Amino acid sequence: MFKPVTHVLFDMDGLLLNTEDLYTVGFQKVASRFGKEFTFELKSKIMGQQSKEFAGTIIDDLGLPLTVDEFLSETRAIFDELFPQCQIMPGVEKLIRHLHDHNVGIGLATSSSKESYDLKTVNHQKLFDLFPCKTWGTSDPDVKKGKPFPDIFFVAANKFPDKPAPEKCLVFEDSINGVKAARAAGMQVVMVPDPRLDRARATEATLILDSVADFKPELFGLPPYKN
Template sequence: MSLKAVLFDMDGVIVDTEPLHRKAYFKTFEELNADVSEELYTSFTGASTKKVCETLIQTFGLSQSYEDIAAIKRAHFKDYFYNDLDFDLMPGVRKLIEHYYQNNIKLILASSATMTTINMVFEKFGLGKYFIGKISGADLKESKPHPEIFQLAAKMANEPIENCMVIEDSTNGILAAHNAHIFCAAYKSFHTHNQDYSLANMVITDYSEIEKDKISKYFK
């Protein structure tokens, strides 16, 4: 038993798109003349774009359809994604990805983001060559905390689950890894708030902590 595959979550682990979504949403609210409070915006956390748009239509009596509002938001998000100078990979993650790649560890991306967003991230930061597979939770029947996404990722890596490790940053993701019985390293960054790490096998604040030789003791 040894570490053969690492299953990466994306948002909060490889990149943090939350500030971009926030800017895109507030620009959209402004265009719609919808005075969205911080409290209302916070309640959108984890909700799909469709749910957010439907809430806006209902709360502010908007005449636009869900599709219209989603299109406005998507256009703003794309603009920030390519032009916001603050948007970059999480500190140390490129080095870690290269380290695993050089050590012949298979890398799979298993994210709840849409495949469109996953591909945008991979293209912008040139990550494609390191990963042997990508799974979008948006294409699956079940979403995290259901273990399906990580079970599929292990299968895609063609490795038994005891040779796999998940890197996650959210309560639901950690729970999904736990439910799949896969070793989970929870990444706690300065962006992370109010997440429950109790079911993770280890909690890290720096990616150098999970280099191959440093975690080999867990895979014996």
């Protein structure tokens, strides 16, 4: 059912860090000024998109009287305070350190900008320093389109020195857009979705888990955890 892999790519927001909760707080704060609600349905639509993409989607869906630049400027001020408070999700540190210790190629493939990444990881540097390869979709000119397009995963995989074939890469994602992007890139994908997501909508995921803590590396030919 699952094919063995040699490299693993990780999304960040909502998967490694609980920043999706913080995004919701920030977007709702702006929406509330205009009597609007930032719903989970809208959240599901934008997850994985680059900054200007999600800003445009939110503005259009909620009918906000703001330009993309105005929306991003306003939310950036909010997130400057919120992002440094983010926490690592359950099971994440164990898995990343395990793969690193066993010399498995690991890479970060986040739609976030480099500036946003720096805010989110300021208190988690030791963990994120374990990633030798990082791709920030919003900041990387080689990532032409955000998720659900596969650009970011092709770019991220190409940063590994041995440039593995797509079928040798396993992706960890929390969003439907991310799953679609990974599958479009020809990669297997483990999805760890928000509990509110209707899993019937995630038919393209190779495997769906409640938590990264539930992952068994040996299912994909990776070194198993020691008991």
